Amino acid sequence: MGDRKVISIDGMGGDDAPGIVVDGLERFAKRRPDLHFLIHGDEAKLKPLLASAPNASPRTTIRHTEKFITMDDKPAQMLRQGKGSSMWNAIEAVKTGEAVAAVSAGNTGALMALSMFILRKVEGLRRPALVASWPTRKGVCAVLDLGADIDADAEQLVEFAIMGVAYARAVNGKANPKVALLNIGSEELKGHESIREAARLIRTANLQMNFHGFVEGDDIVSGEVDVVVTDGFTGNVALKTAEGMVKMVADMLRESLKSGPFSMLGALLAMPALKKFRSRLDPRRVNGAVFLGLNGVVVKSHGGTDGVGFEQAISVAAGMGESHFRDEVAENLKRLVASADAISPAIAPSQEAAK
Amino acid sequence: MGDRKVISIDGMGGDDAPGIVVDGLERFAKRRPDLHFLIHGDEAKLKPLLASAPNASPRTTIRHTEKFITMDDKPAQMLRQGKGSSMWNAIEAVKTGEAVAAVSAGNTGALMALSMFILRKVEGLRRPALVASWPTRKGVCAVLDLGADIDADAEQLVEFAIMGVAYARAVNGKANPKVALLNIGSEELKGHESIREAARLIRTANLQMNFHGFVEGDDIVSGEVDVVVTDGFTGNVALKTAEGMVKMVADMLRESLKSGPFSMLGALLAMPALKKFRSRLDPRRVNGAVFLGLNGVVVKSHGGTDGVGFEQAISVAAGMGESHFRDEVAENLKRLVASADAISPAIAPSQEAAK
Numbered sequence: 001m002g003d004r005k006v007i008s009i010d011g012m013g014g015d016d017a018p019g020i021v022v023d024g025l026e027r028f029a030k031r032r033p034d035l036h037f038l039i040h041g042d043e044a045k046l047k048p049l050l051a052s053a054p055n056a057s058p059r060t061t062i063r064h065t066e067k068f069i070t071m072d073d074k075p076a077q078m079l080r081q082g083k084g085s086s087m088w089n090a091i092e093a094v095k096t097g098e099a100v101a102a103v104s105a106g107n108t109g110a111l112m113a114l115s116m117f118i119l120r121k122v123e124g125l126r127r128p129a130l131v132a133s134w135p136t137r138k139g140v141c142a143v144l145d146l147g148a149d150i151d152a153d154a155e156q157l158v159e160f161a162i163m164g165v166a167y168a169r170a171v172n173g174k175a176n177p178k179v180a181l182l183n184i185g186s187e188e189l190k191g192h193e194s195i196r197e198a199a200r201l202i203r204t205a206n207l208q209m210n211f212h213g214f215v216e217g218d219d220i221v222s223g224e225v226d227v228v229v230t231d232g233f234t235g236n237v238a239l240k241t242a243e244g245m246v247k248m249v250a251d252m253l254r255e256s257l258k259s260g261p262f263s264m265l266g267a268l269l270a271m272p273a274l275k276k277f278r279s280r281l282d283p284r285r286v287n288g289a290v291f292l293g294l295n296g297v298v299v300k301s302h303g304g305t306d307g308v309g310f311e312q313a314i315s316v317a318a319g320m321g322e323s324h325f326r327d328e329v330a331e332n333l334k335r336l337v338a339s340a341d342a343i344s345p346a347i348a349p350s351q352e353a354a355k
Numbered sequence: 356m357g358d359r360k361v362i363s364i365d366g367m368g369g370d371d372a373p374g375i376v377v378d379g380l381e382r383f384a385k386r387r388p389d390l391h392f393l394i395h396g397d398e399a400k401l402k403p404l405l406a407s408a409p410n411a412s413p414r415t416t417i418r419h420t421e422k423f424i425t426m427d428d429k430p431a432q433m434l435r436q437g438k439g440s441s442m443w444n445a446i447e448a449v450k451t452g453e454a455v456a457a458v459s460a461g462n463t464g465a466l467m468a469l470s471m472f473i474l475r476k477v478e479g480l481r482r483p484a485l486v487a488s489w490p491t492r493k494g495v496c497a498v499l500d501l502g503a504d505i506d507a508d509a510e511q512l513v514e515f516a517i518m519g520v521a522y523a524r525a526v527n528g529k530a531n532p533k534v535a536l537l538n539i540g541s542e543e544l545k546g547h548e549s550i551r552e553a554a555r556l557i558r559t560a561n562l563q564m565n566f567h568g569f570v571e572g573d574d575i576v577s578g579e580v581d582v583v584v585t586d587g588f589t590g591n592v593a594l595k596t597a598e599g600m601v602k603m604v605a606d607m608l609r610e611s612l613k614s615g616p617f618s619m620l621g622a623l624l625a626m627p628a629l630k631k632f633r634s635r636l637d638p639r640r641v642n643g644a645v646f647l648g649l650n651g652v653v654v655k656s657h658g659g660t661d662g663v664g665f666e667q668a669i670s671v672a673a674g675m676g677e678s679h680f681r682d683e684v685a686e687n688l689k690r691l692v693a694s695a696d697a698i699s700p701a702i703a704p705s706q707e708a709a710k
Contacts, residue, residue: 217595240572
């Protein structure tokens, strides 16, 4: 395929696939006339959709398969039976080098399992992580891990920080991302030992990282930092809690504004302002979680998204696929290992003494 | 003091104390002409404030002290030096039986440390927990632990469930509170072993508990359950994240509505609806976190609250002080211990085999 950059797409993943997938693809193709696409799925369904996608269709190749993974399929089962499915094939195209990144709105557990299995972990890295960008007061903040795993020790947290920084540079266009570890507040209860140890590691290893120290939950959206690092359990809970809160607030506002003729008229007059408000919080604007730490880029779109959201997920995949993400992570992992080798014998006794 | 119910109040805790404290007291005293109050702090400051609080003053006794704990004081230090401070004396009055509950808007860490030290843990309970009510789509939900400690094993989570249920009955007026354990979603990654073990314990011990199983972060506000149980680290992160999100959303909405003459006019017309919306999310409405599991009730008000918020914190203290909370928790702890004694020898080998 020469110099052509190709994005590989699971045509059948997501609640409203393949309709929203091709819709998102067409929107993205219009913005980026330089990229090419592979779409995996049922040709009989994809072909007519692509026929009315004038920007995408000349640059899109359909790879037919009738097999696809549903939201109810169990990840472990899909490792054995998923071969040849649209999701599997989408990831496989990254492995073979045909595509620079894969995108799917399908089953998260299956996507993580298949990605790990097909692409394998980056050498030297202990665990992959799921990252996504959150809307903040000043733009976006990358948060990881959002649930690739449930625990994380100090070194994994440092790995997450390394990957998060490279992601913020690649996808969010931050030149020198400020990174922080998520912790809780009171002086006396400064969080798990793993978090404090991770802070020490980041400070002592020569990671060339703009490290901010600890932040609390409310700092994720304050815009003070560009990357927030936590374990997958905490990250997942924080993400879901925040999503639930924002949705409740939006619904309550809508109800309130419909509660009488004056408020309805008021809402009508304020409509442009309310729309701008909504768009700043639009979850589609930040759709696309990246599975970091594999030999290849895989992006998970929200399963219930629409064309606008799927376009954003492809955009994240393209940003990652075109970036120096892998080289940067590899460089920093080397620094981490080097510093651990150099420091640990010297540090161990003094740590022991401090206890 | 006979049958008189007394609430003990730290007059000097909080950003705007003692002004907001006496304001909150007066508001609460107006609603509850049957209760009496002890207020601890600088008489020279409290006396003139009480003079213009006609409902509270006839039923309030000032206990003078010039010593008080600031937000910057270290909890460990206050254990040694805090004796005789307004916070210390407020808690002490619960210990001596003079008051049924204490309220403070002061330093959280110091309040937790002093409460533990003065009141001691309930016998049979392994750890106390911090609980608060969150606004939900349908009312409120009690969430604990919010940071009394950072970890929680299975038995502690069960203890939290027991205390959370009793709290929801005492303070939120739920007859048969539905309780759930906070977890993350995917089938394959069903959270920490401690959480699954806690679910097994609740199901096997005869706790007379309306147990819902697992919920995710977004279910805290859905209104499906009345009590959500998690460890202190996760609970604190979830709380802070949600607070940060809601504050950001509210600020963005305000900015948007001020962005032009039409939207300002619209906002004016919709003002009553917007006010109703705001009041549903008003953090003052749910102010007052309770430190559960001690031999006495201590309520922590938000440090930055106003009179309305402090009134709510006193109301939580009164609800707890008047309830059968302690008896209910004691009963259920007995059931938990009994079932653990009865079950553990039989269960241990099969658990071992399952590994």
